[in-house]
Amino acid sequence: MNVLYLAILQIIMSILLSVVVFFISYKILLKLFGVKDQKLNNDNLALSIFFSGIIFSTGYLLSGIIPSIISAIELLKINNGDDMYVKIIKYSSLALFFGFLMASMIQFSAFVLIKTMTKYVKEVDELKRNNLAVAILLSTILISITLISKDSLVFLIELYMPQPDVVKFI
Template sequence: MQTKLLTLAFIEIALAILISVLILFISFKILQRVFFKDVALGENNMAFSVFTAGIILSIGIILSEIIPSITNIVRLSMSTEDEISFGKIIQYSGLYLLIGFGFAVVINTSVFLLFSALTKGVNEFKDIQRNNLSTAIVVSATLLSITLIAKDSISLLISALVPYPEASNFLM
């Protein structure tokens, strides 16, 4: 049995679960405080639940592109001679999560602006507060579509920031 690989796998699983739960919890609390102060999930507002599910799925998709880069840093710290300190792992992880959270905000904001431009005279937030399920579904579907389109670009940006060791070009 490869104990180093097994240890690395458990660290990656724990890290992914911890980061995901923390980010989703913070995102939900921000969403609730900023946009829907008086609406709760338990109030039989299906529109709010659908809208919240769309945002959580969007953030989950973005996190699924960031977590592998964070685990790559952990792998690098365990496998290279140039030891990456725990502080550096935290710094890179924080940077990646900040970039991901920034993109989540940009994607959510752009979806709201796009939807507002497409539907003049419709206030999405008021419709969702009034339990208009059709508005919540369309906004959530638009949000997920844009997230799916942008996720590979976010992944490329994050992976470009991973501090991989320099490789020499042996062909030259």
């Protein structure tokens, strides 16, 4: 029955943290682009496409972290201590928070790369003017970089998750 509670805790935590991460991402994007909520409608599909690419990128990167968290939970479950639930919440929250920060850094790097590739295009202005071609190009480059960098991010996160002790034989 203890495993059932761990699974339910993991689901609830993943949903809550995902909602918080996506809400924060969305609000940051609105501030960065100087856009009001009501401006994201059929009148500006370019911004909607670009924001969707960023949110997909964040979700995809964070989805790679979930198996690492589950492995850490299974390991903590084996070493069942008094503060097992506190450790689970601590490691899960830190992994998702660090993953969110790294996802933001990857997205910022992708945007800088895009700016250097397209020197004569003012991407933000074009997105505000509903230029779908720019939105699709930016989203595609961002998603491609996300696909390439996901495994490296997961590897980095796994370095800080609890690991079993290994006995070395000489």
